[in-house]
Amino acid sequence: MQTHFDVIIAGGGPAGVSAALTLRARNKSVLLCYSDLGALKTAHRVDNYPGMPRISGEEMIRTFHKQCEDAGVTLYPHAVRQLLPMGDTVSVMAGDQLFTCGNMLLCVGVVRKMRIPGEQEYAGHGISYCATCDGMFYRGKKIAVISAYEEGVEEANFLGSIAGETLYFAEKPHHAADLSDNITVMDGKVSAILSENGKVTHVQCGEEKIPVDGVFILRPATPPDQMAPGLCVQDGKIVVDADYRTNLDRVYAAGDCVGAPYQIAKAVGEGNMAALKMVQGN
Amino acid sequence: MQTHFDVIIAGGGPAGVSAALTLRARNKSVLLCYSDLGALKTAHRVDNYPGMPRISGEEMIRTFHKQCEDAGVTLYPHAVRQLLPMGDTVSVMAGDQLFTCGNMLLCVGVVRKMRIPGEQEYAGHGISYCATCDGMFYRGKKIAVISAYEEGVEEANFLGSIAGETLYFAEKPHHAADLSDNITVMDGKVSAILSENGKVTHVQCGEEKIPVDGVFILRPATPPDQMAPGLCVQDGKIVVDADYRTNLDRVYAAGDCVGAPYQIAKAVGEGNMAALKMVQGN
Known part of the structure; x- marks a missing residue:
């Protein structure tokens, strides 16, 4: 399996999928890592996403992932566990594999706090x-x-x-x-x-x-600040600037994990914009 | 024909459609006014919008409008020509009808300058x-x-x-x-x-x-500053704050008309967010 990609995306929901498609349109190699698909997978019906009327969350994700596959995105059905910026690249541990990439995009959604005292x-x-x-x-x-x-x-x-x-x-x-x-x-x-x-x-x-x-x-979803040591997280949201950059070099974030509203359309828009910023930034 | 709506949207492209669907999901009455659909209608193929792989711009718009119709949006295939905030409502002239609304959303896209000297x-x-x-x-x-x-x-x-x-x-x-x-x-x-x-x-x-x-x-598309006297436009973009409010009371804007990137996903995300801000704001 290929181990270096232009961009690795953590999270296979709407933001991650949107970014992946736009990066492929710009001819970047993309690894999309996902495991738990969170709230969307359990959504009985989504009505307000343009183009997919009256669809279940599960069917939406299936369509999204098929589209990614057809566009040449490498799908990897395992969660990103850890990442570490290393100068020109970012090292990413996902499933039991080590990958590297030029830029990393976190689209990990809202990770429910399931913390044990201590x-x-x-x-x-x-x-x-x-x-x-x-x-x-x-x-x-x-x-x-x-x-x-x-x-x-x-x-x-x-x-x-x-x-x-x-x-x-x-x-x-x-x-x-x-x-x-x-x-x-x-x-x-x-x-x-x-x-x-x-x-x-x-x-x-x-x-x-x-x-x-x-x-x-x-757990299927690792809290982002555990995944990326030193990542700036406030009130459970990954802090990004107007270009979707986190405080870590070469690490971007978009979608629910950067804040409300928790909407598919908003996540899709942010994934697209973050992807374009990554392309411009390098 | 009903002449008062909770929200009137100028523009039937991705931003306007996304806003309309979200407003309907919040049970608001919506009039969607559109005429020229600009760049999207002529797009031969769109690849990077999640959920609608390999679709022509024209087919995308047809699907979008059908979805709006099914969701109870009132479609009005005429351009908004003029609008005027009047305290508790906004008066809107579209086609040859006068409408009123609680809030107005401008999703008029990029209006190509076709100005005659003078x-x-x-x-x-x-x-x-x-x-x-x-x-x-x-x-x-x-x-x-x-x-x-x-x-x-x-x-x-x-x-x-x-x-x-x-x-x-x-x-x-x-x-x-x-x-x-x-x-x-x-x-x-x-x-x-x-x-x-x-x-x-x-x-x-x-x-x-x-x-x-x-x-x-x-012309099918009126420059936004002609449509809304006093509307703040800079470098051809409608100026909005973080909540998609323009400088005019009860008038919001989203999508291409507020700036690049000119992407369907970005417009869809902004339409959704502007709609939610409108719902919260009143």
Whole structure:
């Protein structure tokens, strides 16, 4: 699989799709990474998007993605987990692959806050959102995997092959029969992540405090400030300037993740404009 | 025909259609006025608008208007000629009808400058763009009608029934066989509008200077600052704030007419956002 693209887009909703199509029209190579499609996929019917009357959100996305495919966009059905600007390129970890690109566009939608007490404080200090990125730091150690979806199973298996002991907590119900034998499936949920001296030490599960060296949280959508360390986020919105640039070099953002109104038309417009700014900017 | 609407939209392209659909979704009554559909109608193929792959501009507009109709938008295939904020409402002259609305949205696209020397200077001082608005001022007088399209014929006939003498100049070729007998069809074009002491006195046609009391210019798209006296326009763009408000009370603008990029997706996004601002604003 090709690993360098002119632009990598995180998010396969209306903003990401619109940007992808405009970038292809300008002959740029585009990787569109997506997993959870958020609110749109569950929309029963959308009425006010011009050109697609009375369509379900799911059908809209199917049409969008087919159009992208036909336009030569590379679709990659895995979430972007981490990105890092590196001078002339941006390194992007998506699924279990490392990619690079000239510019990155975040169209990650509104990531619902599903934070566990302690999560925000210790993210990056014993809490990770990316098994591929950080797994090696926990070789031989004891970790808790908090997973909200089926894709977490595969990542937990990868972690289980590295860590000394792996506990698996399902944050939301999902199919987890494919977990490796060396992973312990736990009953109950993690209600808090505990720490001492700035380091994660335990997870709280019911009355029990279980000692761990680290916690991996695997959800379909990673909060953008976890995905891109140092990214400026205010009130849950990625801060962009009039050209859709974030505070990080070569990283742009558009659509719901930069603010309301949460409308398909608005997201489509912003994706288009951000794409054109990227083309102009380089 | 209903004459009061919550919102009247000038322009039936992507921005106007998007606004109309969103306003209907918020249960507002909407009149969508349009005549010339500008660049989009002549677009051979549009590739980068999400949801409508490989479509011609004409087919796109047909689909858009059908969707508006189904959503309960009142379509009115005549251009807005003049508008005037009047406190709680805006008065709008479109075709030969007078309407009122709570808010007005201008989505008039990029109006190509087709100005005749003298036109800009004397607009409003002997030059008019609206037969219904200003015809009565020329009762019994001699006027020149400069028309760029077939719809001008009907208006010229109306003027012919009021004025003492009506000369008809075709600015662009069009079907004009239905002109009344009392209207004189002229050969040649008006190359300049001449004046004395700030008042229009003659039109120049070839070598000839023809004395007239007034000039009516009838084109499918009226420059926005002629349509709305006092409207703030800079470098050909209607000036709006972040909420898509113009400097005129209750008058908003969105799409190509507020600036580049001239993209369907951008126009659709702005139409949607302007509509939501209108709903919030009142």
